Amino acid sequence: MGKILVLLEQRNGQIKKASFEAAKAGSDFANKLGSDVVGLVIGNEVGDIEKTGNYGVPKVVHLKNTELENYSASAYTKIVADFIKAESVDIVLIPNTSLGKDLAPRIAVRVDAGLAMDCLDFEFEGNDIVATRPVYAGKALIDVKVSSDKKVFSIRPNVYPAGEPSGSPAEVDVKPAADIDLSSRVVELKKSEGKLDVAEAEIIVSGGRGMKGPEHFNLVEDLADSLGAAVGASRAVVDAGWRPHSEQVGQTGKTVQPNLYIALGISGAIQHLAGMRSSKYIVAVNKDKDAPIFQVADYGITGDVFEVVPALIEEIKKLKSE
Amino acid sequence: MKIAVCVSHVPDTATKVNVGAEGKSIDPNGVTYVVNPYDEFAIEEALKTKEKIGDGEVVAISVGPDANKETIRKALAMGVDSGVLLKDDQFRDSASVAKALAEEIKALGAELVFFGKQAVDYDNSVVGQMTAEYLGYNCISVVVDFKLDDRKVTCEREIEGGKEIVSTTLPVVITTQKGLNDPRYASLKGIMAAKRKTIEEKQPAAAENKVEIIKMKKPASKQPGKVLGSDATVVPELVRLLREEAKVI
Numbered sequence: 001m002g003k004i005l006v007l008l009e010q011r012n013g014q015i016k017k018a019s020f021e022a023a024k025a026g027s028d029f030a031n032k033l034g035s036d037v038v039g040l041v042i043g044n045e046v047g048d049i050e051k052t053g054n055y056g057v058p059k060v061v062h063l064k065n066t067e068l069e070n071y072s073a074s075a076y077t078k079i080v081a082d083f084i085k086a087e088s089v090d091i092v093l094i095p096n097t098s099l100g101k102d103l104a105p106r107i108a109v110r111v112d113a114g115l116a117m118d119c120l121d122f123e124f125e126g127n128d129i130v131a132t133r134p135v136y137a138g139k140a141l142i143d144v145k146v147s148s149d150k151k152v153f154s155i156r157p158n159v160y161p162a163g164e165p166s167g168s169p170a171e172v173d174v175k176p177a178a179d180i181d182l183s184s185r186v187v188e189l190k191k192s193e194g195k196l197d198v199a200e201a202e203i204i205v206s207g208g209r210g211m212k213g214p215e216h217f218n219l220v221e222d223l224a225d226s227l228g229a230a231v232g233a234s235r236a237v238v239d240a241g242w243r244p245h246s247e248q249v250g251q252t253g254k255t256v257q258p259n260l261y262i263a264l265g266i267s268g269a270i271q272h273l274a275g276m277r278s279s280k281y282i283v284a285v286n287k288d289k290d291a292p293i294f295q296v297a298d299y300g301i302t303g304d305v306f307e308v309v310p311a312l313i314e315e316i317k318k319l320k321s322e
Numbered sequence: 323m324k325i326a327v328c329v330s331h332v333p334d335t336a337t338k339v340n341v342g343a344e345g346k347s348i349d350p351n352g353v354t355y356v357v358n359p360y361d362e363f364a365i366e367e368a369l370k371t372k373e374k375i376g377d378g379e380v381v382a383i384s385v386g387p388d389a390n391k392e393t394i395r396k397a398l399a400m401g402v403d404s405g406v407l408l409k410d411d412q413f414r415d416s417a418s419v420a421k422a423l424a425e426e427i428k429a430l431g432a433e434l435v436f437f438g439k440q441a442v443d444y445d446n447s448v449v450g451q452m453t454a455e456y457l458g459y460n461c462i463s464v465v466v467d468f469k470l471d472d473r474k475v476t477c478e479r480e481i482e483g484g485k486e487i488v489s490t491t492l493p494v495v496i497t498t499q500k501g502l503n504d505p506r507y508a509s510l511k512g513i514m515a516a517k518r519k520t521i522e523e524k525q526p527a528a529a530e531n532k533v534e535i536i537k538m539k540k541p542a543s544k545q546p547g548k549v550l551g552s553d554a555t556v557v558p559e560l561v562r563l564l565r566e567e568a569k570v571i
């Protein structure tokens with residue numbers, strides 16, 4: 001059995017949280033399969049790499065180059081494929097982020113590996129691995145068996161339990177990344193000002209057509225701010241131009257799985273539910289007691305958002321100031 | 323210039339998913355199939371690009387059973403010039419689909435290829451990138467802005483909390499995201515014209531699946547919870563529950 005490789009994603013020189021979940025998965029794989037796990041970071045200056053050790057990956061290679069501050073699909077594919085060959089890696093684990101989704105399929109083809117995306121959980125059957133992953137935006141799950149020698153799995157963020165950090169820091173081996181292929185590269189990064197993305201947030205506050213107009217979304221934003229949450233939206237309000245598409249939750253928006261999802265004035269159409277129903281806790285505020293959103297809500301209030309939301313903001317602020 | 327657009331035929335997003343009798347895929351009873359929603363952006367961008375260049379040919383390709391012709395037909399009605407069905411009734415994993423597409427694209431000599439960012443059935447988001455890799459093409463995924471200047475390609479792609487501006491050159495595979503364009507409707511004239519356009523049926527490259535679906539299941543169904551009340555007076559109770567019972571705030 002070859003090594004297990006965990007690809008650690010960095011953005012702006014910081015290791016992303018989903019990478020630590022992948023690290024923990026890598027360490028679990030190593031224990032199950034009796035093999036070694038190694039981490040790989042590609043970038044320029046990157047902080048906190050040694051923390052990976054606290055999630056069970058004792059050794060990390062940092063391939064460094066000033067040209068690799070931002071992502072480059074061509075450079076990353078080549079670097080990872082070369083690493084897989086040089087280090088006899090059999091299994092690659094990647095967080096299922098926008099970077100992971102772009103990269104995992106390219107690596108899988110380059111090294112002739114079987115691929116399963118967006119995995120939630122794994123089972124081991126000798127040399128085969130069975131991964132569970134959502135399909136139809138989470139309306140169903142499938143178990144897929146990957147039986148090729150080399151395997152690539154991407155892991156859905158915020159699902160695989162990373163556990164509390166423990167143990168010793170990782171040994172980090174910094175090496176120059178040479179020979180990089182920059183035939184496609186990120187030339188500029190445009191950050192949406194200080195906003196948290198629904199795909200990465202632990203709490204999401206979403207507004208729907210029940211908010212009555214874009215001018216009332218300050219209520220949604222204020223509640224989100226009080227909770228440190230991201231703002232989400234239904235497609236109806238995105239199509240109406242009240243909110244940007246990057247906030248759309250649902251089958252043709254983002255599939256999210258936060259700890260808490262608060263739906264304000266959202267009816268809960270099947271396409272919306274598909275994107276958020278596996279949130280750990282769901283709160284719904286809707287005037288219509290028969291709205292389908294209540295079928296999935298843990299806590300519901302069948303009232304007017306314009307009355308309930310200001311009270312909720314007030315109450316959360318009170319709690320946070322205690 | 324030849325432009326290829328790869329299209330998949332998927333259950334409508336309003337579908338209530340039930341597991342079929344063999345336990346590995348959905349029960350097709352009562353399911354309506356449509357053009358994959360993201361592929362409409364791919365078709366639109368291919369047509370727009372051809373119009374901008376002022377000449378060229380757009381070819382729609384799909385891998386799958388006969389039924390996929392419906393989706394190809396829809397692409398033709400929107401204005402695509404011709405279609406190819408790489409006919410296969412058996413399950414193919416994403417890499418086998420990509421391999422079949424890559425061979426056809428190579429035979430066509432298309433240097434610009436559009437895909438949707440994701441098929442809303444299996445939600446893999448990989449076939450475009452895999453096809454690019456088989457072809458040795460550059461690839462930019464999840465694109466919301468596409469510019470072609472001679473052979474130079476500049477795109478905006480959506481990422482968490484922002485956008486990346488990516489620069490590359492032809493030949494290239496682009497996977498499209500909502501926001502890129504507004505797909506046109508097929509006009510009556512387009513629908514009539516589509517009837518006279520050809521859909522060529524071909525044998526795809528042999529499939530070698532590395533991934534096999536062994537079981538489909540429904541996720542644990544969520545029990546509806548408590549309705550706490552109908553006005554703001556229950557807000558303190560809600561906050562208490564979120565803090566003490568759910569422990570999420």
Ligand SMILES: Cc1cc2nc3c(=O)[nH]c(=O)nc-3n(C[C@H](O)[C@H](O)[C@H](O)COP(=O)(O)OP(=O)(O)OC[C@H]3O[C@@H](n4cnc5c(N)ncnc54)[C@H](O)[C@@H]3O)c2cc1C
Pocket residue numbers: 207208209210211233234235236237248249250251252253254264265266267268269270271272275285286287288291303304305306335359
């Ligand atoms: C191909 C396709 C893909 C789709 N993809 C998505 C997707 O990804 N995401 C998505 O969200 N949708 C998607 N949809 C659209 C979906 O079918 C619904 O139309 C949409 O989710 C409805 O948005 P809504 O709940 O905001 O609006 P509505 O359905 O209009 O609901 C508004 C709700 O607000 C309540 N309300 C009104 N006033 C108040 C008030 N003062 N206080 C409290 N409650 C109030 C009403 O009771 C109602 O339940 C898709 C549809 C199609 C066809």
Ligand SMILES: Nc1ncnc2c1ncn2[C@@H]1O[C@H](COP(=O)(O)O)[C@@H](O)[C@H]1O
Pocket residue numbers: 328329330358360361364383384385386416419423436437438439440441442444445446447448449450
């Ligand atoms: N069977 C297929 N035939 C042609 N194109 C496909 C097929 N499956 C997927 N695609 C294309 O690949 C994109 C991504 O699909 P997927 O990787 O399956 O999510 C889709 O939006 C289509 O453009």
